[in-house]
Amino acid sequence: MKPFLHVRGLRSGYAGGVVLSGVDLDAEEGGIIAVLGRNGVGKTTLISTVMGFVRPYEGSVTLDGREIAGARVDVIARAGVGVVPQGRRVFAPLTVAEHLAIAARRRPARGPWTRARILELLPRLGERLGHRGDELSGGEQQMLAIARALLGNPRLLLLDEPSDGLAPAIVSQVGEVVREVSAEGMTVVLVEQNLGLALSVAEHVAVMRKGSIVHRATRAEFAAAPEDRRRLLGVD
Numbered sequence: 001m002k003p004f005l006h007v008r009g010l011r012s013g014y015a016g017g018v019v020l021s022g023v024d025l026d027a028e029e030g031g032i033i034a035v036l037g038r039n040g041v042g043k044t045t046l047i048s049t050v051m052g053f054v055r056p057y058e059g060s061v062t063l064d065g066r067e068i069a070g071a072r073v074d075v076i077a078r079a080g081v082g083v084v085p086q087g088r089r090v091f092a093p094l095t096v097a098e099h100l101a102i103a104a105r106r107r108p109a110r111g112p113w114t115r116a117r118i119l120e121l122l123p124r125l126g127e128r129l130g131h132r133g134d135e136l137s138g139g140e141q142q143m144l145a146i147a148r149a150l151l152g153n154p155r156l157l158l159l160d161e162p163s164d165g166l167a168p169a170i171v172s173q174v175g176e177v178v179r180e181v182s183a184e185g186m187t188v189v190l191v192e193q194n195l196g197l198a199l200s201v202a203e204h205v206a207v208m209r210k211g212s213i214v215h216r217a218t219r220a221e222f223a224a225a226p227e228d229r230r231r232l233l234g235v236d
């Protein structure tokens with residue numbers, strides 16, 4: 001049986017140039033896989049291609065058996081893919097409540113993640129409903145970006161470096177949120193530079209180098225392989 005997310009031979013890039021040179025990636029339903037790799041290897045491009053922001057040149061992306069490679073972003077979103085983009089993309093003049101209202105209107109999707117449930121998961125956002133995007137801390141902005149994605153009740157959630165620029169205590173809160181949504185059955189692909197976060201939440205890791213996945217391991221295998229971590233990521 002094919003895994004829930006099944007990516008094969010995915011090639012893409014920008015303006016004819018190749019960034020992804022044939023990515024193969026699998027994720028089981030309800031599982032968390034971390035995609036690791038140094039700067040510029042193509043992690044964001046992978047997320048953007050699965051989400052449909054970047055059109056693939058070639059290859060296949062199936063979600064629960066349904067081909068989505070090359071489809072429009074809105075079609076891919078309706079098929080059940082949500083994204084928490086790098087840099088959060090929170091709008092400075094809009095309040096938290098307005099962000100949530102827009103996200104709920106754009107993609108009304110049935111599922112466990114209602115506004116009330118999301119505010120229960122992320123109570124700090126509930127206290128900040130009247131605050132504008134530019135009045136939020138980095139951690140609050142990240143929680144808002146996650147909340148916005150969850151409102152679409154995706155079956156597959158793509159997170160692009162959610163720990164970027166956050167204090168360690170907030171990074172572990174992000175980890176808890178990721179574990180909770182996965183426990184509800186959501187499949188998660190987590191692109192991360194923060195190895196600690198990746199290994200604290202993901203059961204599997206895939207390491208990218210120059211546009212393809214060059215190493216796959218379970219969390220336990222990767223945690224026990226300092227040589228691999230040094231060679232592939234330059235970290236201990």
Ligand SMILES: Nc1ncnc2c1ncn2[C@@H]1O[C@H](COP(=O)(O)OP(=O)(O)OP(=O)(O)O)[C@@H](O)[C@H]1O
Nearest residue numbers: 014019037038039040041042043044045046086193
């Ligand atoms: N919109 C774009 N137009 C043209 N080239 C791009 C664009 N976005 C990324 N690239 C190039 O694609 C390559 C891969 O970038 P990408 O952002 O996917 O890597 P990454 O692994 O996510 O890196 P980082 O960790 O720095 O975000 C880089 O050479 C980058 O310059």
